[in-house]
Amino acid sequence: MTILLADPRVRAVPVVDSGEPLVRLDAGLSPTGALVRCSLAERLARADAALPAGFRLRVLEGHRSAAAQQAIIAAYAAQLRLLHPRLGRDRAALERLTSRFVAPLEVAPHVAGAAVDLTLVDATGAELDLGTPVDATPEESDGRCFTAAEDISAAARAHRDLLGEALGGQGLVNYPTEWWHWSHGDRYWALVTGAPHALHGPIAEAAAA
Structure with missing residues (x-):
């Protein structure tokens, strides 16, 4: 069963921040x-x-x-309220649905500098077929954004598998509702891998090295 970022078990993971700075990735990457x-x-x-x-x-x-x-959370939650008017009365259900696409602020891996959204490109720099564009919502993609989605081409599946092999081999974990989202050291990573605590909590961009 998929664990979503809104799951109380994610919030319950303690954080012992490593103090690592943010660094800027090389332009080639x-x-x-x-x-x-x-x-x-x-x-x-x-x-x-x-x-x-x-x-x-x-x-x-x-x-x-x-x-x-927070802006992404608000925008997507507004979309969901329009699609599912009754959600306005059930805050927990709205948060669960929203977290398929964007993490609650207090556990967000991106805010901790511990996550990336990425894809694969060929030798010319052209993006390869991975089934959906990066950041396609579950509604826009009819669920094909889910990493294990079956309704994608053989080429897209092969590319997702290749991405998973390379990143998983370096200890990163995927958020299964977003094939493009991978993280290491955040609370979600800790829960999925069984680590005793997260390595990275929220960090300001001003802390970049």
């Missing part, structure tokens, strides 16, 4: 210059190097401010 914790940057570099010739990781987003996270 992230043309946008995404910021992540330094140990995550090292793991991403190793995962990228482990890919077969002709494939590369393309990191689209890393650290996200608390304000940006």
Whole structure:
């Protein structure tokens, strides 16, 4: 059964912050210059190097401010309220549905600098088929954004498997409702892997090295 980020078990994971700074990823890995914790940057570099010739990781987003996270939560929750009017009366149900696409602020891996949204590109830098665009909502994609979705092409499945092998091999965990979201050291990672505590809590961008 899929554990969502709104699950109380995620909130219950203690955080013992490592104190690692945010660092900017190399332009070859992230043309946008995404910021992540330094140990995550090292793991991403190793995962990228482990890919077969002709494939590369393309990191689209890393650290996200608390304000940006809250804005995404509010926008998506508003969409869900329109689609499901009765959700307005059930805050817990709304939070669960919202967390399929965006984490509650207090446990958000991006705000901790512990997560990336990424995809695969070919030797020319063109994005490969992974079944949906990055950041496609469950509603927009009819559930094909879920990592294990069956209604995707054979090529997209192979690319998702390749992504999982490279990133999983470096200790990252995937959020199963978003094939593009991978993290290490956050509360969700700790719960899934059985670690005694998270390594990274919320961090301000001003703390970047």
